[in-house]
Amino acid sequence: MATTLFKFCKPFAIPIRIQTTTKRSLIIRTCLTSSSSSQPRVPSYKLWLYNTMSKDKQEFKPKVEGKVGMYVCGVTAYDLSHIGHARVYVTFDLLYRYLRHFGYQVCYVRNFTDVDDKIIARANELGEDPISLSRRYCEEFQRDMVYLHCLPPCFEPRVSDHMLQIIDMIKQILNNGYAYRIDGDVYFNIDKFPEYGRLSGRKLEDNRAGERVAVDSRKKNPADFALWKSAKEGEPFWESPWGPGRPGWHIECSAMSAAYLGYSFDIHGGGVDLVFPHHENEIAQSCAACNQSNISYWIHNGFVTVDSEKMSKSLGNFFTIRQVIDLYHPLALRLFLMGTHYRSPINYSDVQLESASDRIFYIYQTLHDCENVLSQNDVAIRVGSVPHDIACCADSFQDIFMSAMSDDLLTPVVLAAMSEPLKTINDLLHTRKGKKQELRIESLTALEKIIRNVLTVLGMMPQSYSEVLQQLREKALKRARITEDQVLKKIEERTAARRNKEFEKSDAIRKDLAVVGIALMDSADGTTWRPAVPLALQEQQLSPM
Incomplete structure (x- = not known):
């Protein structure tokens, strides 16, 4: 500090104009x-x-x-x-x-x-x-x-x-x-x-x-x-x-x-x-x-680099936020940014944004499915009603979240730890009988609550899961340069090919869609589609976020 001694310094007194209607x-x-x-x-x-x-x-x-x-x-x-x-x-x-x-x-x-x-x-x-x-x-x-x-x-x-x-x-x-x-x-x-x-x-x-x-x-x-x-x-x-x-x-x-x-x-x-x-x-x-x-x-x-090079207009690798969110959901960009510790350099690339998009689709689809089940069951969690293994899963995630965030905002650790409660929710959602079916709703409620709380602190909690999922589908279609009607027509063609035992044609249709980032999901109720990382980029994927 300079040796000159000054009088006590107070903050400036300024008039703050506050709009009363906003x-x-x-x-x-x-x-x-x-x-x-x-x-x-x-x-x-x-x-x-x-x-x-x-x-x-x-x-x-x-x-x-x-x-x-x-x-x-x-x-x-x-x-x-x-x-x-x-x-x-x-x-x-x-x-x-x-x-x-x-x-x-x-x-x-x-x-x-x-x-x-x-x-x-x-x-x-x-x-x-x-x-x-x-x-x-x-x-x-x-x-x-x-x-x-x-x-x-x-x-x-x-x-x-x-x-x-x-x-x-x-x-x-x-x-x-x-x-x-x-x-x-x-x-x-x-x-x-x-x-x-x-x-x-x-x-x-x-x-x-x-x-x-x-x-x-x-x-x-x-x-x-x-x-x-x-x-x-x-x-x-x-x-x-x-x-x-x-x-x-x-x-x-x-x-x-x-x-x-x-x-x-x-x-x-x-x-x-x-x-x-x-x-x-x-x-x-x-x-x-x-x-x-x-x-x-x-x-x-x-810093942010683009394809491992410094971002600059002269190199032609300069991207505005608007340019990115025109093709990817803003929450995918936010998740991507949190997937690397804030003090480390981060490399922006299509494969990273595709991975982030795929990840948030999985997160919100899981929570959307959970929400649908819970909305059909009005069950209050009683003290001690949550099975021990589920309570441990929720408590462990809460502890990892607080410990990691308190250690200089280690968001990558939190995002990685979220995989376990999400996997457990999916296991419970697809359980139809046996021991795991017991207290299923109480378990889902406890896990959904802790994930929702963490997503809120991370700024990742949407107003509507279904709305974000639809927006993610629309962004994926835009990147693939294909319409949903065209995807549905391909699904019909594939269904007909399978019915006729034309399995090579069926597999070719699935692969053609996978190449552009459209994954087909078969179930007893028929075939649906979801966004996915395009095949060409899957080989470039780094470790999961």
């Missing part, structure tokens, strides 16, 4: 006045999270007992969001959900950058007002988050609404001697902050100019970064003590996080690409503005 207002009010979760605190488990600052896992201890402040850097709104964004916000939605499940009252803040060089360049390209363009893409991003079952944060501040707070913070940094003015620009003086590099591990002499910022020979150190940029012709600007201009990228998040959570809060998150320079610069700015600035846990998710 669900957002209810969410904000809930966040500020009461616990977001109806779940009791879970004292037998301790939550451990990997802290980028300390480079190890640490037990999570909030600054205020029972309450958590979390800030996650949001998108720069100039285009549709891509699958890298999806990974970031699914990761922190998962953390948000689990903290609430753990019994914490969480104030989750995720910003929008709606003032930036990229936005201005795109607006000029389209002949559109930059603020209007960014507003449109903010709305598109929010739609993507709904598709991915990401809960809305308590606050979603936008840079354009917080210029007073940003200017106030820059003033404080200047007053404390950590910045300097050049004409109408204001730069952070990196040499004044000797602890720069704590988060990323970089030394001052290793820093490079040009990280999302133009090289400027006027700067004292090439690594100094802009707090305020003087206005350029044709660009949006705001008045300031240093003349008209707009803020630098890094100061925006420092000011908005302080505005909503204060200078000292629990969790700051984002993608690993933000560790340097963005989060490193945020730390420097916030400490320069307030010597009591302290964020307990810095959490970052890993």
Whole structure:
């Protein structure tokens, strides 16, 4: 920490405009006045999270007992969001959900950058007002988050609404001697902050100019970064003590996080690409503005590659969320993202999405069948009525879920462990007689309940199993470039071939459909179809999720 002593630093006082007619207002009010979760605190488990600052896992201890402040850097709104964004916000939605499940009252803040060089360049390209363009893409991003079952944060501040707070913070940094003015620009003086590099591990002499910022020979150190940029012709600007201009990228998040959570809060998150320079610069700015600035846990998710190559537009392997969910169900994308631990790199490929789609079809079909059976039987579970082996299965899954999630959100372990209760449900559903038939309904009820609870925390619980199953079928037909009528006609042809003992023809029809990802299921009631991983991709499948 810099040696200069400052007065006690309080969060900025800002007017919060809350719409009274939207669900957002209810969410904000809930966040500020009461616990977001109806779940009791879970004292037998301790939550451990990997802290980028300390480079190890640490037990999570909030600054205020029972309450958590979390800030996650949001998108720069100039285009549709891509699958890298999806990974970031699914990761922190998962953390948000689990903290609430753990019994914490969480104030989750995720910003929008709606003032930036990229936005201005795109607006000029389209002949559109930059603020209007960014507003449109903010709305598109929010739609993507709904598709991915990401809960809305308590606050979603936008840079354009917080210029007073940003200017106030820059003033404080200047007053404390950590910045300097050049004409109408204001730069952070990196040499004044000797602890720069704590988060990323970089030394001052290793820093490079040009990280999302133009090289400027006027700067004292090439690594100094802009707090305020003087206005350029044709660009949006705001008045300031240093003349008209707009803020630098890094100061925006420092000011908005302080505005909503204060200078000292629990969790700051984002993608690993933000560790340097963005989060490193945020730390420097916030400490320069307030010597009591302290964020307990810095959490970052890993990169997304596509077919084992870095995702980029120039390589032609750049996919937006919309492009992916046009062919795959959004919950398949969410499951895929949770199938790898959030800190590890994840490789996006068709085979991975096909595998995820196949997996969620199995999960929801099993639960749909279970729901149908339970709806026909109104049985209350009596204490001790669930067979011992079923109770052990449910308890084991619950324990694995809590243990894995409490160990830095080990979602792959949870997803793998779900196989056992799902298999047991299927065994019970197809039991018609014998010992297992006893207390069958009680067993199904107990297992369905624990799986439903886990899916809810994972953000994977749909409103309707049947609706999602139908959507999965429709996506599979679209990928196969075939209609359901054509599939049903093929089933009729195959049925006729089997009746005529033309087994080679029957097998050929089955294989032709399997090649495009349509599996035929024979039963005493006839033949039905379901989506499946296309034959061409099955050989490429990795181990099950």
